[in-house]
Amino acid sequence: MGDRAGEGLTLANIGLTLEKHKELELAIVFYKQSVNVREGIRQDIRTLPREQQESYTQTVANSYRSLADLLLSQGRVLEAQQVLELLKIQELRDYTRDTRAGGETQGSPLTPVESRVVPPYNNLVNLGLKLTECERKPPYCSEREQLRALRDQANAEFNKEADKLRALAKQQRQRDPAQIQQEELTVAAQKVVQSQPKTVLIYPLVLEDKLWLVWGTQAGKQGVVFNSKVVPVGRKELATTVVEFRQLLEQPGDVKELQKVSQKLYQWLVAPLRAELDSNHIQNLVFSLDRSTRYIPMAALFDGKKYLIESFNTSTILTAGLTDTSDRLSPKIDNDPVLALGLSEQVGDFKSLPNVQDEINGIIRSQVNPNGIYPGLSLINKDFTKDAFKYLIDHRILHVATHAQFISQNPDDSFLLLGDGNPFKIPQVKTLTDLGGIHLVVLSACETARGGEDKEGIEVSGLSYYFLTSGAKSVIASLWLVNDASTSQLMRYLYQNLATGKITKTEALRQAQLTMIAGNQQNNNNKDRSSVRLTPGNSGQDASISRNLSHPYYWAPFILIGNGL
Incomplete structure (x- = not known):
């Protein structure tokens, strides 16, 4: 009929039917074919009304999840x-409405034995069509x-x-898992794990009735080996706990209550792996998060005694394939301007951020400001216009400290606020041509890594995604409204650590956070780098107060996405 979307849906429904009848090997074949059809028609759905697009893409995502669940239940972890x-990648494409996001994809390849099932199936369908037409009404055709x-x-x-296929699947389950993984491991995932010693790559997969943890580690001569474990917590309970955690995180309140909820999440997301992490002396946790887990600052998970960041370097990636680990900052700061x-300053209805000037002065070293850390160029307030981005080509790090707003319903309307009061919108980020040499983008602004109330959490990539796909290797961004003074302090610690030239970006961020956890007292005037507009009578000049910056509200919002080296 030429209805490719209908074909993909039908194949998924056949897979679901076979799964319910415990024909798991055949179900995998049909789910794979469904996924591959959907991969082939990504461009076509843009012509559908938005409501139909959302319905279709949700169905597609469910097929991917069902296939991954089946493969994991069969021990086929690498697939x-x-x-x-x-x-x-599919979620990024749907959310950004960019069918090219993530580059070319090859779908989920069938194994040689799985491929042999397809021709007789297609032949069976074609003969069924002919027979149906023949028997549509009497007198029936002569070839009946x-x-x-x-x-x-x-x-x-x-x-x-x-x-x-069933017989071979039984034989495969008796093979050495390490041998199978050596044959099947994707190059991208291998590079992420092997980019630095003692690293683990962790994929949570959130399903309606359970949570899968899939993780890959370096295992000596065996190379990178992936394993999986199922955790008995469903999507709804997990999401409810994440919401409670975030509400407690977004204001410096009762830390004991926060740690109690945080420990619950730790038990689901990290505790099942902790014995293996410790026995392998793992130091670096790289997460590729799913659904509501994207809203979690993993560094703030609490194990009962201390936060995760006190034991591990933590970072996140959008996908392994979109993570370029071939580059890192120079050990000499003069090579990384x-x-x-x-x-x-206050611009229009957006309140002033008085600590931004000190923050940037503490970072940039120049003739007029010899006490800064890194060489470079600073453009503040009226000098911060869209033309400022033309200087990207001469620098390795981009630091942006301003208001920001991410609009979940329409990402193209999201923006960074320029010093002249104009918004620098997503379509303009997409046109930046000199990001290929930028190794790190620091978005020292509010909610640059989180948008609206999307329960799937895909908007957490926020503005970060667009910088990464334009060529930048990594982004540090925030998950919630950040405090102006504490952010300025954290940024100074971050750049001081980077300037040593001895540690990775992930470690530099971690050490900055640990410094604040240690109980540093900082006088701050409680201004948020938010896109909240002023109302009459609210000048934004809150009274100065002294707070202990060890609360996760101050240090946990910033996450590193991409290349953590």
Whole structure:
């Protein structure tokens, strides 16, 4: 019929039916074919009304999740990891409405034995169509009996190949898992794990009735080996706990209550792996998060005694395939000049951010400011216009300290606020041509990594995604409204740590956070780098108060996405 979307849906429904009948090997074949059809028609859905697009893409995502779940239940962890990568790319494409996001994808390849099931299945469908047309109404066509015989023959051939598939699957389950993984491991995932010693790559997969943890580690001569474990917590309970955690995080309140909820999440997301992490002396946790887990600052998970950041370096990636680990900052700071752009004055209805000036002065070293850390160029307030981005080509780090707003319903309307009061919108970020040499983008602004109330959490990539896909290697961004003074302090610690030239970006951020956890007292005037507009009578000049910056509200919002080296 030429209805490719209908074909993909039908194949998924056949997979679901086979799964319910415990024909798991065959179900995997049909789910894979469904995924591959959807990969092939990504461009077509843009012509559908938005409501139909959302319905269709949700159905597609469910097919990816069902396939990954089945593969994991069969111990086919590497194939599941590849499907999880496809799922994340598909979600990015749907959210950004960019069918090219994530580059070219090859779908979920069928194994040679799985491929042998497809021709007799297709033949069976074609014969069924002809027989249906023949028997539409009497008198039936003269080829009726012949078509029936051919259909029965095709059905027997299909069952024959299906039996071979079942037999081989049984044999495969008896093979050495390490040998299978050596044959199947994707290069991208391998590079992420091997980018630095003692690293683990972790994929949570959130399903309606359970949570899968899929993780890959370096295992000596075996290379990178992936494993999986199921956790008995469903999507709804997990999401409810995440919401409670975030509400407690977004204001410096009762830390004991926060730690109690945080420990609950830790028990689901990290505790099942902790013994292996410790026995392998793991130091670096790289998360590729799913659904509501994207809203969690993993560094703030609490194990009962201390936060995760006190034991591990933590970072996140959008997908392994979109993470370029081939580059890192130079150990000599003069080789990594910084372009610092900021807004400290009140512009229109957006309140002033008085600490931005000190923040940037503490970062940029120049003739007029010899006490800064890095060489570079600073453009603040009226000098921070869209033309400021033309200086990207001469720098390795981009630091932006201003108001920001991410609009979940329409990402193209999201913006960074320029010093002249104009918004720098997503379409303009997409046109930046000199980000290829930028190794790190620091978005020292509010909620640059989080948008609206999307329960799936895909908007957490926020503005970060657009910088990464334009060539930048990594982004540090915030998950909630950040405090102006404490952010300025954290940024100074971050750049001081980077300037040593001895540690990675992830470690530099971690050490900055640990400094604040240690109980540093800082006088701050409680201004948020938010996009909240002033109302009459609210000048934004809150009274100065002294607070202990060890509360996660102050240090946990900033996450590193991408290359953590």
